[in-house]
Amino acid sequence: MPANDIHPPALGARLYSVWHRHMRVYTKNLISNGLPPFLEPVIFLLGIGLGLGRYLVSMDSVPYIVFLATALPVTSSMFTASYECTFATFVRLEFQKSYDGMVAAPVTVNNLFVGEILWAGSKGLFFSACVVLVMSLFGAIPLPMGLLAVPLGFLTGAMFGALALVVTSFVQNINHFNFYFTGLLSPMFFFSGTVFPLDSLPRALRPVAEILPLTHAIRLTRSLILSRLSLVLLGDFAFLVVVTVAAGTFAIHRLRRRIVV
DSSP, X not given: OOGGGOOOOOHHHHHHHHHHHHHHHHHTTHHHHHSHHHHHHHHHIIIIIHXXXXXOOEETTEEHHHHHHTTHHHHHHHHHHXXXXXXXXXXXXXXXXXXXXXXXXXXXXXXXXXXXXXXXXXXXXXXXXXXXXXXXXXXXXXXXXXXXXXXXXXXXXXXXHHHHHHHHHHOSSGGGHHHHIIIIIHHHHHTTTSSSOGGGSOGGGHHHHHHSHHHHHHHHHHXXXXXXXXXHHHHHHHHHHHHHHHHHHHHHHHHHHHHOO
């Protein structure tokens, strides 16, 4: 066949090939990987929601259990996407050398990590859907509005996947990811409006909370579920998109140096 007649696969096919590879690996142990997303919200609901719910009857004009549950779809997405694009990506990059073989195929470095971000978003969507399902069974998330949290789980997962790739591009030792999770993600969980409204924070700290990416994901998700629509939500949505694109672009630029020597 003449060289001029050889064409690489379409962009969509290349991105899908990366996504499909990760999906096949993840579903190989479907029970062990798929069960925690259903169990974690139940444990959190029983341990935090029902316990504190006896003392906190309402918060932000809704029952406390509803206030808490409407944030959990995106917090779950945040953690699963962050784990995927830190520990899992680092293992594929440094130990398994999976990416070396993948870029030997007609897949560019850009395709590789855009596919990685899409996979992180897909895991975020799956985990968010599991949380919505479980919480709706307990009456903590109203349907059908609660279903809006599922696509937002994808966007949140893609954003935190891109941010996690930025961290991965700097890390040389897998144990250093503990600083990211303990020093940033865990505090973000508590100070982004998950367990109490941002109005409860000291006035000086509220602008800091607005910088945190999870703040915008939670406010957008909770407001849509509770049908509290406002123009602020457009800013929250734009924030998620801009951070995803900016972080993803920067991360790919840096990670290219780790693969292409």
